[in-house]
Amino acid sequence: MSEWPIRVILAQPRGFCAGVERAIDIVERALALYGPPVYVRHEIVHNGHVVEGLRARGARFVDEVDEIPNGAVTIFSAHGVSMAVETMARARDLRVIDATCPLVTKVHREGRRYAANGFDVILIGHKGHAEVDGTIGQIGGTVHLVSSVADVMDLRPCDPDRVAYVTQTTLSVDDAHEIIKALVARFPRIVGPHVNDICYATQNRQVAVRELAQRVDVVLVVGAANSSNSNRLREIGAGMGKPCYLIGDAGAIDTAWFDGVSSVGITAGASAPEVLVSGVVDHLASLRPIRLETLSGVIENVRFRLPYELDPNRVA
Template sequence: MRVLLASPRGFCAGVNMAIECLEECIRIFGTNIYVYHEIVHNKYVVDRFSSQGVKFVNEVDEVPEGAVLLYSAHGVSPVVRQAARARKLRTVDATCPLVTKVHLEAIKYAEEGYNILLIGHEGHDEVIGTMGEAPESITLVESPEDVDRLEFAPGAKLAYLTQTTLSVEEASAVITRLEQRFPQIEHPPKEDICYATTNRQFAVRSLIPDCDVLLVLGSQNSSNSRRLMEIGQSLGKSAHLIDGRHELRPEWFDGAERVLVTAGASAPQVVVEECLDYLRETFGADVVEEVTREEHVNFPLPRELRQMARVQLQ
């Protein structure tokens, strides 16, 4: 068996920053801290922090007054921030800067009187946070069929934004339909789908044609990880989204000569290495890393966290 290890894969700059935020909070405050929703959508990462005593909550009122609350990488709505202020919580914002960019675009377009079409998946944390910035101005669209059901007057002020973790092809199909129906529709100068999502999808599309099986390391609730699996399935390949080695099944590899392994933007390298060890031990796999694009993006820790660290040192 020959294993192609896709690169880039795994943690993106936003996930790295969010995890570093939580680790720094633990260093400063200890483990009696709270995180609004999962810090990133990955079971391994969340379980690791939970085992240290970090508490993940779905509602702000689950957090004791005056406690430390970290906002996850996916961002939160103004309603959540207001609730945190009302409970006098010490907050740290670990929102990915690329998600914050979409929030700011939503605010800008809403203030200018636009009806905003947000391309994304209903119920995703990022979509909930973005829509919360201007709920009266934003309509969620998930498919070209959703676009066909929109009712806006000719010449209406329209703009579209996208969830950062969508499939490039999925978003393009919706955008094409929007521009066909509403030629006047506007959009930000730079696309919203993040560089890491695009790069991981490009790697899979580039490498999968010569492979029999695709393994994607990532959790089921990770949007960008699911998109990677779906790319493999759309090209007729056997594709599996798994959290780690314990979910592997030997029958997946019957007759497989070439296996492509990648990881979603919130999946740590350790789970990748464990799966590679399984393939080496079970099938004598030869692993070759295939680099399709280079990444050199880093995000600094939030200003409020850097200030907290300085205060602690004084």
């Protein structure tokens, strides 16, 4: 490749959010306190590098709680679980530590409140995503899942005047806004949170990648293929008319992407560790001289409390 320098710009913010940091911290503290093995239902967060690192330290990841020995220390992932999973865990006398992101828990509470007041609840989200499955299973009552404006037209609530909506936390803010507009147009009396109730970290990263795409020739999004928020970042970058690639790590880079390119932007999904971003930067530096800079942007200072069982003020 050419030896002329390439400008590499990092998005701000990028990478881990407070909910992900909390979830990983929960697994690490549980391993230190109780010793391995500690069982985790599903991936603690959607990133294979994080999962493998915790597995090496003694975490065991399972698909369902019936794979866990009775009485074992068990952690629910950041995406949340259904009430049926909670019931099954109690039946097996599992020592559960809940790593559900507090912002996901907030959606659960809102949905249950609407359902308890006799509303059909519309969940805006992606079918099959762990957070969506958990939220549907937490709300109870009648829940309708919509993923697009087209889905809105197929809705048949019990009472069109008693309809409410909640949202998956990792949606595209723009897509969610369009779906909410369609819901309001069809059900004028619908109630629900403002689109700004979508996770602060999701919004901040989407704003940052939009600015990033305006300044560079190519955008790289570091994140896992099954990470909803990482996929939304790639879609936004591509929607800005720039080649935008979702990569798990530096090993997924194709050098042909940078032929004739003078600038590359890098961001990372909320479950992607900064070490992977550093690896991408180092890889680019091995191909061509780079000029590295970081966009100005939101500095996130959000922190969520740990569960009572792992509170450092309580546990020696």
